[in-house]
Amino acid sequence: MDIPLEKKRFTTSRIFILTTIVLFIAFVVFVIVSSSGPSKLNVENERLTISEAVQGVFQEDIPVNGIVLPITTIYLDAVEGGRVEEKFVEDGAIMKKGEPILRLSNTDLELSLVNQETAVYNLLTQMQIQQNSARQNTINRLNQLTDVKNKLIEAKRVYNLNQKLYDKDAIGRQDLIASENEYNYQKQRLELAQQVVAQDSIATNQEFSQAQDSYQRTRTALELMRKKVGDLIVRAPVDGQLTSLDAEIGQSKTKGERLGQIDVLSGYKVRVEVDEHYIARIYAGQIGTFNFSGKTYTLEIKKVYTQVINGRFLVDMHFQAEVPAGIRRGQTLQIRVALSQEKQALLIPKGGFFQQTGGNWIFKLNKDQTTAYRQSIQLGNQNTEFYEVIDGLNPGDKVITSGYDNYGEIQELILN
The missing domain is CATH 2.40.30.170 (Efflux pump adaptor protein, beta barrel domain)
Structure with a gap:
C-alpha cells in the first residue's frame, strides 16, 4: 500500500526567489530614504577657505x-590765428610767468594795427587844429569884448559931461539925448558881447570834451589792437611746466585752437x-x-x-x-x-561664495568642524574686505567663504 508524501511548501528555488525580492525591496527603500534625506559631498579641507565671523569696526567703502594730475592746469589757446614763425622752447620746458613760448605772424592783423595808429595820429592832428582855432576864436571874442567895454566907458564919460553942460545951458538938449542914446547902446553891446563870450566858452569846452572822448576811444582801440598783435607771441601765463605743445614752424593755427598747456607744479x-x-x-x-x-x-x-x-x-x-x-x-x-562712518558690526571676509548664493546663505561648520551645512544669512553693506552680517551668524562661527561652483544642490559638506 502506497503512503502519500506531503508536498514541501518552501523549495530551494522558491526560497531564492523570495530572498531576491526582499533584497530588491530593501534596496528600493534604501534609495528612497537616501534620496529624501540631505545630499552630501565629501570635500578636502585644503580646497576650502574657512573664515570666522568676528565683531569689529566696519566702514563701507x-x-x-x-x-595723479597737477593741482592746476592752464590751457594755452591761440588768442589770434596766424602762422608759427618761431618756437622759443620745447615741450616739457619749465617756464616762468611771461616767458615767450612761440611767435605767430598775422599780416592782416599787423596791417590793421598800422591803420589804427594812422587814424589815431590823424585824429590827434585834427584835435590840435581845432584847439588852435578855438583859442584864436576865443581871443577874437575877448578883444571884441574889450573894445565894447572901452567904448562903453567913453560913452558914459561923454554922457555925464553932457549932463553937466546941459544943466548949465552950455549945450542943447539934442546933444544930451544923443550922448545918452550912445551910452545905452554901448551897454547893450556889452551885455551881448558878454553872452557871446560865455556861449563861446561853453561851446569850446563841449567841443574839446567831445574831441577828448573821441581821441580816448581811438587810443583804447589802438591799445587793444596792439594787445592783439602782442598776443601773437604766446607767453606762459604762470610758472609751471609746458606740456602737450602742439605747434611746428610753418604750421597755421586758427583763433582759439589749442596749442598746449601749463601744469602748475x-x-x-x-x-x-x-x-x-x-x-x-x-x-x-x-x-x-x-x-x-x-x-x-x-x-x-x-x-x-x-x-x-x-x-x-x-x-x-x-x-x-x-x-x-x-x-x-x-x-x-x-x-x-x-561712504559711511565707522561702526561696530559682525563681519565675514569677502569671497567667491557670494557669486553663487547672492549673500542669502552660506556653509556654516559644526562645532567639531567635520561637516558644514547651509545656513540662511542676511548681509548688509560691504567694503573692499568684508561683508556686514545682519542676521544668521554669531561671533566665532566658522563659515566657508571660497567659491561654491561645484556644490550645486548639495546640502551638507563632509570635511576630510
Whole structure:
C-alpha cells in the first residue's frame, strides 16, 4: 500500500526567489530614504577657505582708480590765428610767468594795427587844429569884448559931461539925448558881447570834451589792437611746466585752437572715475585712502563732476597734509573711498561664495568642524574686505567663504 508524501511548501528555488525580492525591496527603500534625506559631498579641507565671523569696526567703502594730475592746469589757446614763425622752447620746458613760448605772424592783423595808429595820429592832428582855432576864436571874442567895454566907458564919460553942460545951458538938449542914446547902446553891446563870450566858452569846452572822448576811444582801440598783435607771441601765463605743445614752424593755427598747456607744479590732485551707481553718495569732503611705498596717505574729495559719461563720473581729490615723495604726474593710484562712518558690526571676509548664493546663505561648520551645512544669512553693506552680517551668524562661527561652483544642490559638506 502506497503512503502519500506531503508536498514541501518552501523549495530551494522558491526560497531564492523570495530572498531576491526582499533584497530588491530593501534596496528600493534604501534609495528612497537616501534620496529624501540631505545630499552630501565629501570635500578636502585644503580646497576650502574657512573664515570666522568676528565683531569689529566696519566702514563701507568702494575701490576706485585715480590718476595723479597737477593741482592746476592752464590751457594755452591761440588768442589770434596766424602762422608759427618761431618756437622759443620745447615741450616739457619749465617756464616762468611771461616767458615767450612761440611767435605767430598775422599780416592782416599787423596791417590793421598800422591803420589804427594812422587814424589815431590823424585824429590827434585834427584835435590840435581845432584847439588852435578855438583859442584864436576865443581871443577874437575877448578883444571884441574889450573894445565894447572901452567904448562903453567913453560913452558914459561923454554922457555925464553932457549932463553937466546941459544943466548949465552950455549945450542943447539934442546933444544930451544923443550922448545918452550912445551910452545905452554901448551897454547893450556889452551885455551881448558878454553872452557871446560865455556861449563861446561853453561851446569850446563841449567841443574839446567831445574831441577828448573821441581821441580816448581811438587810443583804447589802438591799445587793444596792439594787445592783439602782442598776443601773437604766446607767453606762459604762470610758472609751471609746458606740456602737450602742439605747434611746428610753418604750421597755421586758427583763433582759439589749442596749442598746449601749463601744469602748475606747486602741488598735485588725483582725478578719479566712479561708477554712476554711487553718484548720489559721493560729495565734497569725503575721505579716501591709498598705500604708497608702504605708507597710508589720505585724500579728500574737493570737486564732483556730475556729468555722467559711459556710466561713470569724475571726482577731483586733493592730498591731506603730506604728499607722497616721488609721486609723478600720470601715476595711477588704487584708492578706497569711504561712504559711511565707522561702526561696530559682525563681519565675514569677502569671497567667491557670494557669486553663487547672492549673500542669502552660506556653509556654516559644526562645532567639531567635520561637516558644514547651509545656513540662511542676511548681509548688509560691504567694503573692499568684508561683508556686514545682519542676521544668521554669531561671533566665532566658522563659515566657508571660497567659491561654491561645484556644490550645486548639495546640502551638507563632509570635511576630510
